[in-house]
Amino acid sequence: xxxxxxxxxxxxxxPETLASTRERLSWLASISAWLENEAVLGYxxxxxxxxxxxxxxxxPFSLGVWLSLTDKLVGxxxxxxxLRNFTHLFESQIFWRTVWNTVFFTFSATVLKxxxxxWLAVLLNRKIRFARFIxxxxxxxxxxxxxxxxxxxxxxxxxxxxxxxxxxxxLWQTTEWLLNADFGYFRGPRWLGDPAxxxxxxxxxxxxxxxxxxxxxxxxxxxxxxxxxxxxxxIDGATGWQKFWHITMPLIKPIAVVVIVFxxxxxxxxxxxxxxxxRGGPHNSTHLLATLAYQLGMASGNLGxxxxxALFMFPFLALVILWQLLYLRKEGSQ
Amino acid sequence: xxxxxxxxxxxxxxxxxxxxxxxxxxxxxxxxxxAEFVGGQAPALAQTRTLHVLEWSSFVPAADVIxxxxxxxxxxxxxxxxxxxxxxxxxxxxxxxxxxxxxxxPDILQLLNNNPHLYxxxxxxxxxxxxxxxGDKFYPFIRDAVTVDGVARGVxxxxxxxxxxxxxxxxxxxxxDKLPDTWEEHLAAGKKLKKFGMPIGQTLGHTFGDAPGFAxxxxxxxxxxxxxxxxxxxxxxxxTRAAVDFVKEFWFAACDEGGLAWxxxxxxxxxxxxxxACTLNGASIYFxxxxxxxxxxxxxxxKIGHFLMPRGPAGRFHTAVxxxxxxxxxxxxxxxxxxxxxxxxxxxxxxxxxxxxxxxxNGPLPEWQEHPMWEADPAVTIFRELPKYGRRAGYxxxxxxxxxxxxxxxxxxxxxxxxxxxESPQSCIAWAEHxxxxxxxxx
Numbered sequence: 001x002x003x004x005x006x007x008x009x010x011x012x013x014x015p016e017t018l019a020s021t022r023e024r025l026s027w028l029a030s031i032s033a034w035l036e037n038e039a040v041l042g043y044x045x046x047x048x049x050x051x052x053x054x055x056x057x058x059x060p061f062s063l064g065v066w067l068s069l070t071d072k073l074v075g076x077x078x079x080x081x082x083l084r085n086f087t088h089l090f091e092s093q094i095f096w097r098t099v100w101n102t103v104f105f106t107f108s109a110t111v112l113k114x115x116x117x118x119w120l121a122v123l124l125n126r127k128i129r130f131a132r133f134i135x136x137x138x139x140x141x142x143x144x145x146x147x148x149x150x151x152x153x154x155x156x157x158x159x160x161x162x163x164x165x166x167x168x169x170x171l172w173q174t175t176e177w178l179l180n181a182d183f184g185y186f187r188g189p190r191w192l193g194d195p196a197x198x199x200x201x202x203x204x205x206x207x208x209x210x211x212x213x214x215x216x217x218x219x220x221x222x223x224x225x226x227x228x229x230x231x232x233x234x235i236d237g238a239t240g241w242q243k244f245w246h247i248t249m250p251l252i253k254p255i256a257v258v259v260i261v262f263x264x265x266x267x268x269x270x271x272x273x274x275x276x277x278x279r280g281g282p283h284n285s286t287h288l289l290a291t292l293a294y295q296l297g298m299a300s301g302n303l304g305x306x307x308x309x310a311l312f313m314f315p316f317l318a319l320v321i322l323w324q325l326l327y328l329r330k331e332g333s334q
Numbered sequence: 335x336x337x338x339x340x341x342x343x344x345x346x347x348x349x350x351x352x353x354x355x356x357x358x359x360x361x362x363x364x365x366x367x368x369a370e371f372v373g374g375q376a377p378a379l380a381q382t383r384t385l386h387v388l389e390w391s392s393f394v395p396a397a398d399v400i401x402x403x404x405x406x407x408x409x410x411x412x413x414x415x416x417x418x419x420x421x422x423x424x425x426x427x428x429x430x431x432x433x434x435x436x437x438x439x440p441d442i443l444q445l446l447n448n449n450p451h452l453y454x455x456x457x458x459x460x461x462x463x464x465x466x467x468x469g470d471k472f473y474p475f476i477r478d479a480v481t482v483d484g485v486a487r488g489v490x491x492x493x494x495x496x497x498x499x500x501x502x503x504x505x506x507x508x509x510x511d512k513l514p515d516t517w518e519e520h521l522a523a524g525k526k527l528k529k530f531g532m533p534i535g536q537t538l539g540h541t542f543g544d545a546p547g548f549a550x551x552x553x554x555x556x557x558x559x560x561x562x563x564x565x566x567x568x569x570x571x572x573x574t575r576a577a578v579d580f581v582k583e584f585w586f587a588a589c590d591e592g593g594l595a596w597x598x599x600x601x602x603x604x605x606x607x608x609x610x611a612c613t614l615n616g617a618s619i620y621f622x623x624x625x626x627x628x629x630x631x632x633x634x635x636x637k638i639g640h641f642l643m644p645r646g647p648a649g650r651f652h653t654a655v656x657x658x659x660x661x662x663x664x665x666x667x668x669x670x671x672x673x674x675x676x677x678x679x680x681x682x683x684x685x686x687x688x689x690x691x692x693x694x695x696n697g698p699l700p701e702w703q704e705h706p707m708w709e710a711d712p713a714v715t716i717f718r719e720l721p722k723y724g725r726r727a728g729y730x731x732x733x734x735x736x737x738x739x740x741x742x743x744x745x746x747x748x749x750x751x752x753x754x755x756x757e758s759p760q761s762c763i764a765w766a767e768h769x770x771x772x773x774x775x776x777x
Contacts, residue, residue, distance in 0.1 A: 074456065282539060294428070295742065300739045
């Protein structure tokens with residue numbers, strides 16, 4: 001127990017007041033000593049974050065699991081059904097089409113983002129003028145709210161007013177004029193009206209949004225690669241591609257794995273891009289698990305089945321995260 | 335790496351802030367912030383009666399304005415602060431679900447179609463209000479929309495529907511002398527329009543109004559239906575096949591094939607941009623042309639007319655979209671909510687709302703079809719005929735939660751959409767049958 005300095009005690013206070021002050025200070029001192037223990041302080045400081053995780057993640061997740069096992073309809077009590085929601089979904093062709101859409105969308109978008117993000121990172125890693133400004137600007141697609149940028153894309157893909165089709169039509173007509181030919185009327189792709197083009201469009205928008213995240217993350221990794229290794233490669237006569245494959249890639253692999261897995265999980269659960277652009281159409285050809293869960297749960301009031309669809313993603317994504325953790329642990333031990 | 339300054343136990347680190355200081359400061363701040371929520375008296379404003387009404391953002395902007403004015407007037411008379419929130423109709427269901435499940439939110443929800451069936455567990459008994467405000471005089475189909483197991487879960491407010499909006503001058507130019515009355519005549523007219531470069535515009539996308547507003551009436555007019563009176567799925571019939579075959583031909587021969595991606599506003603824009611000459615819609619296209627002519631080509635309003643859905647072998651049908659005001663069970667101001675609904679249905683108040691809509695909506699009672707407003711503008715008079723041909727989703731079965739689920743999943747719309755995308759009609763119908771059984775015959 002700490003000894004109080006004499007200045008803390010004045011002769012004008014009564015003995016009872018002095019006693020209670022000493023008791024209070026003694027209590028505070030005990031707490032303080034307890035918090036000096038780092039093992040205790042660590043948990044105390046972690047508690048707010050833990051509370052947030054429990055309230056905003058653990059509780060909704062547990063509730064979702066429960067709902068998926070019940071016949072919960074909005075406004076009505078839930079009754080346990082076991083796995084019947086899942087077996088019922090497995091009988092739906094819309095569900096399996098959605099699963100395929102989600103897998104195809106996720107893999108395609110992630111691969112494109114990784115490749116194009118790496119390409120952009122390599123370019124940005126060079127000494128260029130206005131490097132800081134350019135690096136800041138390329139983040140814009142990532143930081144602009146998805147719905148806002150999605151609405152802009154809706155206009156760009158509009159069946160009547162698409163600026164892309166306007167440009168393509170202008171090129172078409174210019175070519176006709178140059179060649180003095182008549183190729184007929186060029187309408188342009190139905191970006192959101194044809195199933196294949198609609199899938200292409202949502203992949204393109206998701207990729208456009210995600211490239212900056214990949215690029216900045218890879219750039220951070222590239223800047224930790226010692227330049228001496230590249231110099232050594234130059235001395236040995238390595239080509240640009242050989243330097244990239246044998247020097248850059250191995251060294252930034254841990255960062256790449258984290259970024260790719262993180263993006264994979266987020267892309268798998270994407271909702272906003274599809275909801276704004278197509279709402280799952282035309283005829284379910286762009287429905288993802290998240291949008292189908294929303295349609296069933298929120299628009300039809302079938303919360304049980306909506307939760308079952310949302311949870312369908314969970315085991316698969318959990319395996320992906322687990323693989324990532326094991327991989328990083330293995331890399332760390334090496 | 336820079337050396338970390340040595341630190342004695344309990345001493346100050348080089349930066350000056352100790353753990354003790356950090357903890358005591360942050361706890362003090364948290365205590366100060368939390369004190370407001372512990373004890374004390376609520377501000378006086380929180381004790382005023384409030385009413386929160388959630389409704390759609392109308393395609394007729396003036397209707398929202400008049401609703402706001404009427405709400406303010408009611409609030410002044412009743413001593414209630416009324417908040418009217420207008421949102422996109424596509425988002426009403428999500429908000430309603432959140433409000434019912436969270437037992438918190440709007441006092442009154444405006445619900446479309448038979449969505450009161452979906453939310454019956456969270457809506458009040460409105461039987462008394464129904465009896466006061468019209469009773470058996472309400473159109474049967476809009477009473478069915480709110481009545482769940484004999485209990486009304488909302489009060490019908492109006493219903494809407496679409497008719498074919500067309501360009502009179504273009505029809506004349508291409509030689510369509512008589513307005514199409516049957517689907518065959520409509521197809522013939524559409525061929526001429528498409529050849530001219532201004533086809534018929536129709537959506538088959540996932541949008542709440544125009545897509546089902548076309549798909550269901552086409553199916554019914556050829557004699558097809560989702561279920562029979564007992565709720566057995568009967569979609570796979572030769573009548574449905576005839577409807578699908580027709581739509582497939584109609585789509586390529588007469589329609590703007592970009593319509594698969596359209597939402598409920600796309601055809602409005604396309605029509606006013608003069609890329610299509612005919613489209614199924616409410617009167618909103620005409621209203622924009624008539625009341626904001628600066629936004630359209632000169633003289634557009636005078637070139638616009640309307641005609642009903644064409645007739646098929648089984649008759650002529652329109653989807654009538656009922657809209658009801660529903661009080662939630664979680665409302666803390668149920669009496670005020672009931673008074674507000676009564677106020678909205680007062681003759682003068684409702685008349686003001688109906689006249690402002692200028693034919694975009696129909697009243698819930700047949701007497702409103704006799705209002706002189708319908709004769710004021712011949713261009714919209716035809717909308718008065720919609721109740722004669724109105725039919726609801728789920729026909730011939732019950733207008734229940736399953737019918738609402740089929741509508742929300744766009745199963746009928748997608749059946750036609752898949753056909754125009756190249757899938758065989760039989761395959762599309764089989765798919766629709768499978769999905770309908772998934773809903774109706776679920777154990």
